[in-house]
Every structure is written in C-alpha cells, then in structure tokens.
Amino acid sequence: MQNGATSSQPIPAKIRFGLVLRRARESIGMSQEELGEKAELHRTYIGQVERGERNISIDNMEKLADAVGLPLWEMLRPE
Amino acid sequence: MQNGATSSQPIPAKIRFGLVLRRARESIGMSQEELGEKAELHRTYIGQVERGERNISIDNMEKLADAVGLPLWEMLRPE
Numbered sequence: 001m002q003n004g005a006t007s008s009q010p011i012p013a014k015i016r017f018g019l020v021l022r023r024a025r026e027s028i029g030m031s032q033e034e035l036g037e038k039a040e041l042h043r044t045y046i047g048q049v050e051r052g053e054r055n056i057s058i059d060n061m062e063k064l065a066d067a068v069g070l071p072l073w074e075m076l077r078p079e
Numbered sequence: 080m081q082n083g084a085t086s087s088q089p090i091p092a093k094i095r096f097g098l099v100l101r102r103a104r105e106s107i108g109m110s111q112e113e114l115g116e117k118a119e120l121h122r123t124y125i126g127q128v129e130r131g132e133r134n135i136s137i138d139n140m141e142k143l144a145d146a147v148g149l150p151l152w153e154m155l156r157p158e
Binding site (some may be wrong): 077 | 090091092093108135138140141150151152154155156157
C-alpha cells in the first residue's frame with residue numbers, strides 16, 4: 001500500500017457510473033444525443049456524467065440505466 | 080400480471096435505497112443522528128432519504144453506504 005495503488009479506496013461511484021454508462025451506450029451504438037432523447041436529459045449533461053463531472057441524482061441515474069438497458073446496481077458494481 | 084404485482088416494474092431506486100439504508104443503520108444499532116454525524120449529513124435529511132423522499136445524489140449515497148459499511152451497489156440490488 002506504499003503508493004496507495006492497492007489500497008482499499010475504490011474509485012468514486014460517479015466515476016465508475018460514467019465509465020460504465022459510456023461503455024454501455026457505445027456498445028449499443030447509441031450517440032449521446034440519442035441517449036439524451038431517450039432519457040429526457042440534455043446531451044451535454046450526458047457528456048458530463050460520462051466524464052464523472054456531475055454529482056448525478058438517483059432519479060437521473062435510474063433514467064440513464066433504463067435507457068441503456070442495464071440494472072442500476074450492476075452499473076455500480078466493481079468489476 | 081393481472082394486477083401488476085408481478086410486473087417487471089421495479090420499485091424506484093430511491094425507495095429501495097432508503098429501505099436498505101434504514102435496515103442497515105438499525106441492524107448496527109446506529110441512530111439517525113449518529114449516522115448523520117458519521118456521513119456529515121443532517122439528521123432530518125437522513126430521515127427523508129430513508130423514507131425515499133429525496134432525490135439523493137451519488138456522492139451522498141456513497142457517504143451513507145460507507146457510513147453503514149455496505150457497498151453502494153449492494154444497497155441497490157433487488158433481493
């Protein structure tokens with residue numbers, strides 16, 4: 001644990017959620033704009049969420065999980 | 080699926096999170112006030128979250144999960 005690389009500190013949930021969201025969206029060939037329309041959220045907001053820049057609310061997380069067809073809990077589970 | 084009781088519509092994530100949070104907090108004998116101090120959130124806010132009344136942010140969900148010692152993803156997983 002000398003440099004913290006193997007410490008028990010996980011990556012923040014919003015970073016993980018953003019990474020998994022982007023991967024899920026791309027895997028189904030959906031653009032940020034299409035995801036925004038489906039989830040009723042703005043395209044630029046989607047981009048910020050995917051980069052882990054937003055302290056996203058649980059309701060919006062749920063909308064995005066539904067829109068990419070993944071259970072929310074699975075999107076937050078460490079790999 | 081006649082009355083919707085067995086439909087695929089799950090309970091909203093914020094309701095599940097609140098129920099699981101309350102159960103976890105009580106199972107370790109922690110008061111809302113103690114949880115609030117540990118997570119640096121107000122006691123009345125904890126009560127609202129436990130009742131599913133708040134559109135809680137991912138950062139606050141993570142603070143509360145850490146404070147009761149559960150992984151956030153597990154708190155959202157259907158039973």
